[in-house]
Amino acid sequence: MPAYYFWGDDDFALQKAVQTLRQRTLNEAWASFNYDVVPAEAANGPSQALNQAMTPPFGEGQRLVWLMNTNLGQRCPDPVLAEFERTLPQLPDTSVLLLTSTAKPDGRAKFTKFFKTWGEVREFATIPPWKTDQIHQQVAAVAKERGMNLESGTLDLLTEAVGNDTRQLHLELEKLALYWGANPQPIPPAVAAELVTVSTQTSLKLAQVLKQGDTPTALGLVNDLLDRNEPALRIVATLVSQFRLWLWLKALVGVASDAEVAAAAEIANPKRIYFLKQEVRSLSLTQLQRSLPLLLELESDLKQGRDERATLHTKVIELCRLFRPGSA
Template identity: 45%
Template sequence: MGIYLFWGEDDFAIAQKVQQLRDSIIDPNWIQFNYQQIPGEDPKSTIDALNQAMTPVFGMGGRLVWVTNTSICQQCSEEILTQLQRIFPAIPESSHLLFTTNKKPDKRLKSTKLMEQYAEVKEYSPIPPWKTDELINKVKQIAQEIGIKLTPKATELLANSVGNNSRQLWNELEKLHLYGQQENKPLDETIIATLVNANAQNSLQLAQAIRQGNQGKALQLIDELLSKNEPALRIVATLVGQFRTWTIIQLKIETGETDNKIIAKAAEIPNPNRLYFLRKELRGISGKTLLKTLPILLDLESRLKRGQNPRETLQIKTIELCCLFN
């Protein structure tokens, strides 16, 4: 028996994990009989999934019942909760029941507590763009899975170039793996710079251009990012993360804090040594100025979510941000 709850906004990572789970459970010759995918928007579909999970396996292998976009960890009727309590402990050893959702489970609900008791619960959310060390570790992990060797500088450049886009990371590493089969040594940063689309790196460069008040460079980077089909909200997420980090660091410094470990913890920077470079970036910039960027970025995000033109909105707000630093 296996019960699983995978949640988070990284749809690609969840889809990969589901595929791995399916391959490990189901005999491909019996997949039509032992694999069910059930939309979870209708609460009654949960009852259907539970009944399917209790059905004996046909032929060889195991059974997998997958409830997509489940809502039972956001709202759950007493009727469904009763069924969950009755069936979860009784699911046959050969059956596996999987729930997926992009919404965070509400830990106050009895259904969520029941899920935590019986299920393997795993979060698949994008790594925040400003958590560089975690992004680098993610590159190392997937590179090892794919079987490609990278130099440390190549690993760092790839993490900066792709950011938290797990789909692009896999695609780029698979492309590099094909290229690396012709090489007998780890791929270096020169190859990464040549072969990889650096959308995330350009978003960070956009933050740097804004911080420098370089309006022309900032507008050029916006055009480049949008021409590469980089989503406007993803650009904003990177900007928010970068300016949030800068703001926290500068405010801590201005309050007289000198311990890099304390500053790094407040700014959620795993490696305090990065502060040497971040401090240099912030010379001559006040915490008051950095604080003013956050409402502008919040308004930018809100306008984009309301459907305003991405290019025009990004350009207008970028000019407004650049004016803060002139």
């Protein structure tokens, strides 16, 4: 397919896909002649990209034209849309047109509907850290793509260690591949534990510590997250999602079946319900109900421009006090 639209905020995964497309499309000996990058700020960028894509490649290989950071998926003027409608069906097999954007294209827009007819749209959005099932699937998929055989425990360890950081995932898998070499046996967790850097102090870990009422550890995790430039609002979004999930579980356990609980809480694998039940066993419904207003206050304070570290510290102390043993 000669036209692609890559979008998403996972910059590493997107750039890796661009590099793969480049390697597949271009003959390196002729790449300087056949590789055109059109920046978003270029005058008449879409027209320039389409004109270049219609130009036959020089020498061997194909031509790759990359329109970077475009907003056509959100807003496309009628003249530009008409130009795409006229040009895309005529793109020669010797050319590949690539559009990239951090924002999701509007599925209702005429441009998006038309592009899907003549091209391929691929998503490279960062998986939310609380969607551990999807992160686990991503770890397994990347390992398979690299031809690596991992034991299930190793997959679990990597999921915990790298979270949704695809750059870190590739680095850790490369490290494991170099160490394991041509050994056909699956890589065991013991080997991975020795080599994999657990560099993520995740917001999910913070949620677990909060529900234990462990104030010193929670404050330390907040500092670690902020020192790693984790956005404060992203930390809060993870906490809200996790505590809302626990509230759903506490409210529905004993009232609905595991399948019904999974559907209500948007959990893809109902088998996880058993383990999640253990996480909320020591918590009261009242504690979880009172936690969400505190988290929403935290989100509101941050959006009003309050100091991130001080505001997070204050609310973390309040949440730990709420979940301290004996305070139910």
